[in-house]
Amino acid sequence: MSLPDYGFYILCGTAVILLLTEAVRDTTNFAQTLVFGLTQGAIFALVALGYTMVYGIIELINFAHGDVFTLSAYVGTTILGLFAVNEGSFTALNLAVLVIIFPVVMLIMGGINVAIERVAYRPLRNAPRLAPLITAIGMSFFLEGVMFLWKGPATVHFPNILPQWTTTVAGVFFGFKDIFVIVTAAILVALLAFFINRTRLGKAMRATAQDRDAAQLMGIDINRTIAATFFIGALLAGAGGIIYGLYYGTVYYQLGFRTGLIAFTAAVFGGIGNIPGAAIGGLIIGLTAAFSDIYIGGRWTQVVIFGILIGVLVFRPTGLLGMRVPEK
Amino acid sequence: MALLELDGVDALYGRIQALRKVSITVDKGEVVALIGSNGAGKTTTLRTISGLMHPASGTIKFDGREITTTRPSKIVELGICQSPEGRRLFPRMTVVDNLVMGAYTRNDKPAIASDMDRVFTLFPRLKERRTQIAGTLSGGEQQMLAMGRALMARPKLMMLDEPSLGLAPILIETIFSIVREINSQGTTVLLVEQNANKALEVANRAYVLETGVIVQEGSGRELLASEAVQKAYLGM
Numbered sequence: 001m002s003l004p005d006y007g008f009y010i011l012c013g014t015a016v017i018l019l020l021t022e023a024v025r026d027t028t029n030f031a032q033t034l035v036f037g038l039t040q041g042a043i044f045a046l047v048a049l050g051y052t053m054v055y056g057i058i059e060l061i062n063f064a065h066g067d068v069f070t071l072s073a074y075v076g077t078t079i080l081g082l083f084a085v086n087e088g089s090f091t092a093l094n095l096a097v098l099v100i101i102f103p104v105v106m107l108i109m110g111g112i113n114v115a116i117e118r119v120a121y122r123p124l125r126n127a128p129r130l131a132p133l134i135t136a137i138g139m140s141f142f143l144e145g146v147m148f149l150w151k152g153p154a155t156v157h158f159p160n161i162l163p164q165w166t167t168t169v170a171g172v173f174f175g176f177k178d179i180f181v182i183v184t185a186a187i188l189v190a191l192l193a194f195f196i197n198r199t200r201l202g203k204a205m206r207a208t209a210q211d212r213d214a215a216q217l218m219g220i221d222i223n224r225t226i227a228a229t230f231f232i233g234a235l236l237a238g239a240g241g242i243i244y245g246l247y248y249g250t251v252y253y254q255l256g257f258r259t260g261l262i263a264f265t266a267a268v269f270g271g272i273g274n275i276p277g278a279a280i281g282g283l284i285i286g287l288t289a290a291f292s293d294i295y296i297g298g299r300w301t302q303v304v305i306f307g308i309l310i311g312v313l314v315f316r317p318t319g320l321l322g323m324r325v326p327e328k
Numbered sequence: 329m330a331l332l333e334l335d336g337v338d339a340l341y342g343r344i345q346a347l348r349k350v351s352i353t354v355d356k357g358e359v360v361a362l363i364g365s366n367g368a369g370k371t372t373t374l375r376t377i378s379g380l381m382h383p384a385s386g387t388i389k390f391d392g393r394e395i396t397t398t399r400p401s402k403i404v405e406l407g408i409c410q411s412p413e414g415r416r417l418f419p420r421m422t423v424v425d426n427l428v429m430g431a432y433t434r435n436d437k438p439a440i441a442s443d444m445d446r447v448f449t450l451f452p453r454l455k456e457r458r459t460q461i462a463g464t465l466s467g468g469e470q471q472m473l474a475m476g477r478a479l480m481a482r483p484k485l486m487m488l489d490e491p492s493l494g495l496a497p498i499l500i501e502t503i504f505s506i507v508r509e510i511n512s513q514g515t516t517v518l519l520v521e522q523n524a525n526k527a528l529e530v531a532n533r534a535y536v537l538e539t540g541v542i543v544q545e546g547s548g549r550e551l552l553a554s555e556a557v558q559k560a561y562l563g564m
Contacts, residue, residue: 200432207418207429214416217378219404219433219481 008316015288022295028171033294034287039178039247041286042185046240047263048270048278048285049192050233056209056273057229059129063136064116066260067143068234072109072241073251074147076101077158090163098161106238113234114227122223140257147253155252158245181243188239189279192232196275205229209273258302262289265309271319281320330389331356331516332377332408332485337386339369339376339540346372348540349386354485359507359517361531361548363524363561369540370520371413374487377518378410379403391484405433407484411491413520415474419463423454426462426473430480440480447476450506468499475503479510486510487518492526504530524561528552536561 023030047069054062083097120139124132166175196202208215208225216222244259245251266285270277285305292301312319332354339347347369354360362370375381377388379400388396395403409430418426427447431440448455451472457465462473471491478486488507492500504526511517521527528534531548536557544557551557 203421203425203429204432206421210418210420211416213380214412214418215429216380216400217404217410217412217416218429218477219401219409220429221399221401 004315008312011311011315019291022291029294031170031172033290035172035174035178037287037290038283039181039286040289041283042182043240043244043247043282044259044263044266044286045279045282046185046188046236046243047259048266048282049189049275050237051260051264052267052270052272052275052278053205053229053233055267056275057205057226058121058125058132060121060132060136061264062121062233063133063260064120064139064143065233065237066256066258066263067140067147068109068113068116068256069237069241069244069259069263070251070253070256071112071143071147072105072234072238073158073245073255074151074156074241074253075108076105076242076245077156077251079104080159080161085159085161087159087161088164090161094161101242102239105242106235109234109238109241110231113230113237117227117230122226140260144253144256151253153253155250158249158251160246160249162246177247181247184239184243188236192236192275195232201225201228262305265305268309269312269320271321274319274321277319277321284320329356330354331391332518333387333389334373334377335387335389337373337376337388338384339372339381340384341372346540347376347383350537350540350542351386352535352542354516354518356484356516357511357514358532359511359519359530361519361521361524361527361534362537363521363527363534363551363557364537365522365561367539368537370537371489372540373537374410374412374489374518374520377403377408377487401433404481404483407481408487409478409481409483409485410487411474411478411489413489413493415470417462417465417470417473417477419461421462423458423460423462423465423473426477427454427480430477431482433481439482443480443482447479450479450509451476468495468502471495471499471503472506475506475510479515483515485516485518487520489520490522491519492521492523500526524557525552528557 047066050065051062054060054065079101080097083093085094085097116139120135121132124135162180163176166173196206204215204220205225205228207218208220208222212222215225262285263282266281267278269285270281288308289301289305292304296304330353334350334352337347337350338345350373362373364370376383379395379398382397387394390406390408393406395406418429427444431443434440453469454472454476457469462470465473475488475491491503491507495503500523507517507519507530519527519531528548528551534546534548534551535542536544536551544551544554546554
């Protein structure tokens with residue numbers, strides 16, 4: 001273990017100890033923050049997975065990914081607008097719409113992201129790494145521009161079609177919404193883990209990420225595995241966008257910029273390219289943001305989060321789960 | 329009958345010419361060695377055959393079919409598999425998953441399972457370590473896994489790039505005896521080696537590559553006896 005490693009552990013340890021003191025001092029407040037942190041962390045995790053998968057396979061930080069997330073909320077609210085959904089109470093129609101909105105929006109976003117990869121990144125596959133990075137930033141502006149033109153600069157309402165049920169347990173307030181967000185994210189992450197580790201295409205994606213030439217020599221069509229990676233990343237971001245809309249009730253066209261950067265931080269924190277790392281990193285960054293909001297003050301939250309990004313890059317560039325990158 | 333035929337192949341890295349009018353023939357059932365020093369173009373030759381790069385001119389034919397500009401995944405399906413230089417395993421996958429990836433182009437599950445048994449018979453060490461992560465294997469075990477992975481494609485032509493590189497002498501013996509065994513079981517082998525001595529002992533025929541040009545060819549025994557080869561590659 002090297003000196004930066006100690007620095008990393010000391011920083012993490014200090015944060016955990018400070019939090020534990022607070023947990024003892026005011027347990028209810030702590031638990032309440034924990035619930036909120038887990039909920040937003042689940043959303044960050046869904047977005048972070050797309051960053052980390054794309055980075056893992058083509059070493060591109062896909063800056064447009066946050067905007068794919070926002071765009072899915074825009075597509076989602078538009079589709080919801082087609083139905084006479086009831087925002088006051090949970091009707092059978094709400095349930096039906098809820099069941100179809102996820103797969104429909106996720107598939108649409110998957111298709112869009114595959115198209116983005118095809119036109120914006122694949123032609124630059126063998127270009128210097130800076131080129132696709134700049135294209136990704138351009139694609140981000142493009143998507144934000146599309147959303148701006150589509151629904152204007154104001155915040156856009158996202159209908160809350162979930163049951164309004166809430167409860168208080170030992171002073172901690174939470175609702176169906178919170179449980180829904182966490183459970184949905186957990187199911188999606190479990191499905192992803194199954195897909196990546198057990199299926200033929202999932203294994204081929206991992207092989208492509210670990211050694212692209214060797215993957216080709218095994219007969220893997222890397223254009224296909226890379227497209228599949230973008231598709232799956234967008235499925236998760238698509239679900240994340242709808243969940244975000246359902247949870248917060250509003251979205252706006254630049255939402256993906258900040259959420260994207262935070263999710264990117266989560267991916268780096270977990271170890272960029274490492275899939276379980278991104279899920280855990282998302283949760284930890286979500287919790288960090290919530291605790292920072294309550295204990296330090298909301299205006300400091302971005303400072304704390306991006307401070308973590310800098311800290312991880314300085315002290316432990318391989319992230320929490322420290323993927324050892326093989327020498328090539 | 330020629331299984332693989334390179335005819336006047338030129339290959340470029342940008343503006344640097346790596347191969348110049350390279351013509352190689354590999355007949356069915358043979359072991360053919362390609363020897364030469366570092367940077368002579370041996371690996372480039374294999375990359376060109378595998379379709380990772382395409383020749384600037386010249387043609388490549390495999391099994392009576394032109395594959396000059398065919399994409400790599402198709403070439404594997406046609407029956408060429410490579411154990412690349414530096415092994416290039418999937419370092420964070422298990423031994424079994426690496427072997428499974430080797431059979432990626434195949435769909436016949438029972439045959440894949442029996443081929444995995446065959447690989448485990450050839451390399452008992454891999455069987456002991458079947459659930460281990462490939463990146464944590466020793467150099468010799470990694471080489472065995474790279475060869476086993478290539479065999480899993482059930483190739484008509486297996487190309488081995490520097491299988492002896494960095495291995496202890498005793499392991500080198502094992503690796504070459506396994507090359508013989510693989511060949512005797514009906515797989516044609518194209519072997520690239522810096523260890524010319526060993527390669528020429530195993531090979532039916534061999535080509536000598538020097539700065540991208542084939543300078544000599546003959547049977548393994550002829551080249552072993554050739555003065556020029558002895559001087560340049562056998563350290564005599």
